Amino acid sequence: MAAVMIGVDPHKGSHTAVAIGAAEELLGQLRVRACAARAERLLAWAEDWPQRAWAIEGAGGLGHLLAQQLVAAGERVLDVPPKLAARIRLLGSGSTDKNDPNDARSVAIAAPRSAACLPVRADDHAAVLKIWAKRYRDLSRARNQVVCRMHAVLCQLVPGGVSKRITAGQAARILDAAEPRGAAGMARWQLAEQFLTDLRRIDIQRRDIQRKLAAAVRASGTTVTEIFGVGPAVAAAVPGDVGDISRFATQDSFAAYNGTAPVEVSSGNRVIYRLSLRGNRRMNHAIHMAAVTQIRYRHTKGRAYYDKKIAEGKTSKEALRALKRQVSDAL
Numbered sequence: 435m436a437a438v439m440i441g442v443d444p445h446k447g448s449h450t451a452v453a454i455g456a457a458e459e460l461l462g463q464l465r466v467r468a469c470a471a472r473a474e475r476l477l478a479w480a481e482d483w484p485q486r487a488w489a490i491e492g493a494g495g496l497g498h499l500l501a502q503q504l505v506a507a508g509e510r511v512l513d514v515p516p517k518l519a520a521r522i523r524l525l526g527s528g529s530t531d532k533n534d535p536n537d538a539r540s541v542a543i544a545a546p547r548s549a550a551c552l553p554v555r556a557d558d559h560a561a562v563l564k565i566w567a568k569r570y571r572d573l574s575r576a577r578n579q580v581v582c583r584m585h586a587v588l589c590q591l592v593p594g595g596v597s598k599r600i601t602a603g604q605a606a607r608i609l610d611a612a613e614p615r616g617a618a619g620m621a622r623w624q625l626a627e628q629f630l631t632d633l634r635r636i637d638i639q640r641r642d643i644q645r646k647l648a649a650a651v652r653a654s655g656t657t658v659t660e661i662f663g664v665g666p667a668v669a670a671a672v673p674g675d676v677g678d679i680s681r682f683a684t685q686d687s688f689a690a691y692n693g694t695a696p697v698e699v700s701s702g703n704r705v706i707y708r709l710s711l712r713g714n715r716r717m718n719h720a721i722h723m724a725a726v727t728q729i730r731y732r733h734t735k736g737r738a739y740y741d742k743k744i745a746e747g748k749t750s751k752e753a754l755r756a757l758k759r760q761v762s763d764a765l
Contacts, residue, residue, distance in 0.1 A: 436487035436510065440480060441542025443534050444468075444490060444497035450534035451476055453483060454542045463535055473503040489514050489545030491537065493554050501554045511554040512545045519544050552681060559654040564674030566650055570643045570667055571716075577636045584629040590622050602633045661764050662734050663727030671720040672765055685763045692717040694755070694762040709755065718758075721765070725757045736760070 438461060443450045447468055453461040464479045466472045480486055486509075493501035493513035504511050523532060523540040545551045584605060589595030591612050596604075609630065614623040647666040651659060659669045682688040689695035693713030699706050728736025736757055743753035 436546075437485040438480075438483035438487075439542040439545055440476075440483075440486055440488050441514075441538040441540070441545065442476075442488060442490045442497060442500065443537040443541060444492065444500060445534070446496065448534075449476070449497075449500060450538045451479070452535055452538035452542055453480070453486070454539060458543055460539070463538075465534070473500060473507065476500075477504075477507060477509075486510075487512065487545070489541045489551065490554070491519050491541045492516050502557060505554055505556050512551045513554050514541045514544050514548075514551050518548055518550060555678070559650070560673045560677050562650050563647075563654060563670040566643055566647050567667065567670040567674045570640065570647060570670070573636055573640045573643060577633065577640065580629055580632045580636060584626060584633065587622050587626040587629065591619065591626060602630060602637055605630050605633065658765055661724060661761065662731070662736065663724035663761075664765075668720045668724055671716060675714055675717050688765075689759060689762045692721060692762055694718065694721060694759045721758050721761050722754075724761050725754060728757065728761075729754070 438453055438455060440451055440453045445468070448465055449468060449472055450463070450465045452463050455461055461483070462479070464476065466475045488501075488504055488509055488511045490497040490501045490504075490511060491514050492498075493511065501511050501513065519537060519540045522544045523536060581600060584600065585596060588600075588605075588608060591614060592608060596608065605626070609623065609626055612623060614620045644666060647670045651666050651669045654673060656669060656673050658664050658672050659666075664672075676682075676688075676691075679688070682691065686695060690710075691713055693710045693715065695710060696707035697710045697712065699708055725736060728734045729740050731737060739760060740753050740757050743756050744750065748756065
């Protein structure tokens with residue numbers, strides 16, 4: 435443990451740093467503007483404590499660039515989850531009153547006392563995968579939004595609307611065959627045409643990101659694609675969110691992280707487990723998609739495992755949850 439821990443509360447406009455000693459006594463405090471020289475100013479201020487370490491709240495978010503600058507300068511940096519710092523502040527003062535110096539001090543106190551505060555490493559292939567995986571998710575959400583709006587307009591243009599999933603080609607054929615009536619009908623037709631333009635644009639962008647994802651997955655050298663149902667999008671999401679898998683001591687701890695391990699809610703002599711709603715939901719969704727894909731194809735080991743659980747009396751949802759845990763262990 436470093437003799438001095440420097441906690442940093444990052445914001446868009448400023449960063450507040452507080453240094454504490456081994457007894458959690460205040461040694462110094464500094465507030466810097468979020469400018470190009472912020473890292474240099476913080477390092478110059480911290481020169482009086484050569485045996486130091488840095489704790490940054492949300493080093494994967496607002497504090498990401500500062501954390502990377504400090505790591506590049508050879509500093510030891512820890513990533514402190516915002517919820518953990520909030521708990522430290524609440525337990526230490528008995529209230530939720532907060533300001534930037536108190537937040538930074540809570541971050542510094544939390545860092546050496548929790549295994550959840552992981553060392554920050556220089557960006558590598560996992561960061562690239564995370565960037566493109568997030569872009570793919572954003573485009574997929576935008577596509578769903580456009581499709582839903584197009585469905586709503588088509589219901590007002592075509593009797594019965596379109597009840598199934600629709601592609602840009604199908605929408606174009608429907609609009610070509612549509613016969614709008616009146617000014618309102620023509621306005622709806624033109625609106626649907628604009629949605630079609632948006633849909634085509636998003637489809638082109640998604641295909642481009644899929645190519646980038648595939649290239650990034652190949653460059654990373656990950657072997658998760660050997661699991662049936664794990665394509666480029668899922669393969670990018672897993673290493674991108676997990677980073678270094680060695681931070682999980684066992685398969686159980688990884689399952690708890692991704693929400694595929696049941697949660698114990700026992701009391702007295704009653705031992706009860708229920709579905710976990712905790713953990714990284716993006717990771718849980720990626721595992722869900724891989725499991726559903728395995729179930730869809732009868733020749734896969736995943737489908738055989740699913741059928742086995744059904745034969746044992748499990749419901750379809752229970753069998754799916756069991757399969758998701760198997761996928762988690764394989765990952």
